[in-house]
Amino acid sequence: MSLVYAGVCSHAPGITGRAERADPVVRDEFYRNLEIMRQDIIDSGAEALVVVAAEHFANFFMNNMPAFCIGMGEEYEGPIEDPEWLKIEKTKIPGASDLSKRIITEVMQTVDTAFAEEWKFDHGIIVPLHFLTPNYDLPIIPVNINCQGPPLTPLHRAWDFGEALRRACDSVPEKIAIVGTGGISHWPATPDSGKIDEAWDLDFLERFKNNDKEAMLSYTDAETYDDAGQGGFEIRTFIAIAAAARGAKANVHFYAPIPIFAVGCTCAKFEL
Amino acid sequence: MSLYYLQKVLYDLNRSEEAQANFRKDGDDFLTSYTLTDEEIGAILKPDIGLLYVLGVNGQILMHYAAFHQIEWDDYLKSMREGIEEHGQVRDGVYTMTGSGKNFTASTEAKSNKSEVNQ
Ligand SMILES: [Fe+2]
Numbered sequence: 001m002s003l004v005y006a007g008v009c010s011h012a013p014g015i016t017g018r019a020e021r022a023d024p025v026v027r028d029e030f031y032r033n034l035e036i037m038r039q040d041i042i043d044s045g046a047e048a049l050v051v052v053a054a055e056h057f058a059n060f061f062m063n064n065m066p067a068f069c070i071g072m073g074e075e076y077e078g079p080i081e082d083p084e085w086l087k088i089e090k091t092k093i094p095g096a097s098d099l100s101k102r103i104i105t106e107v108m109q110t111v112d113t114a115f116a117e118e119w120k121f122d123h124g125i126i127v128p129l130h131f132l133t134p135n136y137d138l139p140i141i142p143v144n145i146n147c148q149g150p151p152l153t154p155l156h157r158a159w160d161f162g163e164a165l166r167r168a169c170d171s172v173p174e175k176i177a178i179v180g181t182g183g184i185s186h187w188p189a190t191p192d193s194g195k196i197d198e199a200w201d202l203d204f205l206e207r208f209k210n211n212d213k214e215a216m217l218s219y220t221d222a223e224t225y226d227d228a229g230q231g232g233f234e235i236r237t238f239i240a241i242a243a244a245a246r247g248a249k250a251n252v253h254f255y256a257p258i259p260i261f262a263v264g265c266t267c268a269k270f271e272l
Numbered sequence: 273m274s275l276y277y278l279q280k281v282l283y284d285l286n287r288s289e290e291a292q293a294n295f296r297k298d299g300d301d302f303l304t305s306y307t308l309t310d311e312e313i314g315a316i317l318k319p320d321i322g323l324l325y326v327l328g329v330n331g332q333i334l335m336h337y338a339a340f341h342q343i344e345w346d347d348y349l350k351s352m353r354e355g356i357e358e359h360g361q362v363r364d365g366v367y368t369m370t371g372s373g374k375n376f377t378a379s380t381e382a383k384s385n386k387s388e389v390n391q
Pocket of ligand 1: 011012054056124182183234
């Protein structure tokens with residue numbers, strides 16, 4: 001077994017960019033749980049971290065939008081955002097090009113993924129990395145699922161992609177950690193920013209922690225948009241990780257709505 | 273001309289420091305390579321966040337563009353609300369305002385830091 005860690009966390013830019021405006025008690029407890037994730041990844045012995053993200057037009061646009069993409073670069077850079085705004089300095093992040101190539105080759109046996117040797121990280125990847133590997137010393141394999149530019153990747157395809165990622169991770173000798181990043185219900189970057197439907201989130205997380213495939217795949221995009229906002233489309237990343245966890249149950253070790261971060265902040269780990 | 277090209281300009285600007293430098297040097301010249309209406313060009317150059325939002329620019333693209341212009345978070349949200357007041361509801365895309373202009377964060381922020389941070 002070479003998948004040694006599977007988890008999910010939030011990635012909203014406010015988590016770093018507007019840190020000083022959050023209730024410090026809730027914020028610090030969230031940060032403490034991200035620190036638990038960091039330590040768990042270290043303890044797993046992971047040699048590379050696959051980050052399954054929902055990027056926000058940093059690399060992919062409607063001129064050629066892939067349903068899936070996997071990075072194959074030797075190194076990456078980020079954030080694309082103004083560093084003072086995001087409160088994360090621009091940096092280089094090491095890749096794992098040879099490992100990426102083997103993973104992509106295996107994933108392609110069942111899922112038509114795009115691949116990219118260039119990739120600029122936006123908050124969707126760099127905010128999680130800021131907490132999970134703050135020295136940027138763990139090789140990263142960025143992965144994207146189109147959660148932004150409709151027509152979006154169907155939920156059941158995100159599931160199949162997660163299964164393919166698991167098969168690919170298990171086919172290589174390296175120890176690999178995988179983290180999905182995204183929001184549950186939220187209305188980010190709109191005037192409604194800060195709106196969070198906690199009940200919707202908890203209902204989704206119930207399905208998620210039980211790894212209930214059918215229940216997780218039962219949402220239509222219209223329902224998600226109405227009930228959980230455009231940010232809710234990012235459940236694709238959580239669904240892919242649940243699939244990669246191959247039936248394992250998740251421990252949601254943190255959840256709390258933090259409106260100034262614009263999302264119900266979440267940390268979870270699958271019991272592989 | 274179309275929301276596609278309007279967003280394409282901002283996408284290109286958001287992800288490239290080289291594009292940002294060229295835009296800062298001569299915005300009008302930078303925009304000549306895109307098919308845009310005068311209204312769109314004006315909104316990009318100003319920048320008129322409210323109008324760009326109403327025209328349907330995806331919130332993620334718009335948020336990053338506002339950050340490039342050093343627009344503070346509260347001002348960014350305020351500009352979008354003002355855009356709707358002036359021009360009506362968002363005309364396209366999936367980032368429409370659904371909360372009737374309500375502020376969803378004000379009551380929940382740390383009291384010691386409320387509102388005046390970053391000013
Ligand atoms: Fe996001």
